[in-house]
Amino acid sequence: MGTRIENDANENFIPVHLVGSIPLASADDVFDLLGRTLGNCCRRFPDGETGERKNWIGWQLGVFAGQRALIQSERKDRDYQLHPPFTFRPNYGPDDLSFKDLGFAREASSSFTVFGKKQTAGVLPENARFLVALPTPFAPVYSFTTYTIQDQVFQVYESAILSELGAICEMIPPEKLSIQWDVATEMSIFEGVYPAPIVDPWVTLMARLSRLGNAVPERVDMGYHLCYGSMNNQHWKEPDDLGMCIKVANELKKTVSRQINFLHMPVPVDRVDDDYYEPLIDIEMDPATEVFLGLLHDTDSANGNVDRLSVASKYLREFGIASECGLGRREPKDMVKIIEHHAEVSRQVHKTLTR
Helix, strand or coil, X not given: CCCCEECCCCCEECCEECCXXXXXXXXXXXXXXXXXXXXXXXXXXXXXXXXXXXXXXXXXXXXXXXCCCEEECCCCCCCCCCCCCEEECCCCCHHHCCXXXXXXXXXXXXXXHHXXXXXXXCCCCCCCEEEEEXXXXXXXXXXXXXXXXXXXXXXXXXXXXXXXXXXXXXXXXXXXXXXXXXXXXXXXXXXXXCCCCCCCHHHHHHHHHHHHHHHCCCCCEEEEEECCCCHHHCCCCCCCCCHHHHHHXXXXXXXXXXXXXXXXXXXXXXXXXXXXXHHHHHCCCCCCCEEEEEEECCCCCHHHHHHHHHHHCCCCCCCEEEECCCCCCCCHHHHHHHHHHHHHHHHHHHHHHHC
């Protein structure tokens, strides 16, 4: 069952994780909604990735478009691309690329100022951390450049992401910061949905994911969101079961030298069968790692959410709950209802499982 949390009124909760995106007008609005609705049942609070960031990595298109060395192709490489990818202009190469300001550190700095004010005002819990969700560098490179140049571009863009990470970790106190790596593109390749211009995708991509985890300072809270996409609020594939997520998690446990503090995995709304959750038996995460199952669906009743959690609890003793993916593609007008649903299910599930 989920780990119990007690607030000041001795109410009990199943812990809630917020995956990242919440499409309100500003970080100020997001923190206000989360603080008054979720309170102490949530330990990590994102700024909602508002404004131009609401479509996950979509805002990074401008970073690639601004590169003098790149020119946009005439056609897409695959259907699951929003735009035709970029390639090198004639007589240009990777040495001509300059990803100086991706924007992640700039946005984190601005939002953390708001976060601090909300904590001082008592809107957010004193022990809360500010969650910064970062895409793996492979995701924008795979989305916005042609297969033929991805390996060359990746090396430059990865350095830029790590530079942004360094700046974030330098400006925000470690006890106040949580870093989440969004692992979506890699999962689509591990699942065989899309091709990869890599000789051994599993070995190469897992090594990159481990490198990202190890780049986060030990005192900074860090975890992975294993994602199956949410374009048009749908996965690019409905996972057969949690087997691939567990395989990735176990490999990260072996290869990441620092503590993995949390892990998030998706659960489709219709999966109340044992087959989906049974791979949880094989998870090798450290007991200190919080596992969050994305089984919380606001389109379902509290009983439906309890049913999914009850089946999962047969295979994993302690875990928290979350939505299946980020909420960035949902309607802003629905956010109050959706976040209230998070809190309601957190309380209802705990009462049901402890009766």
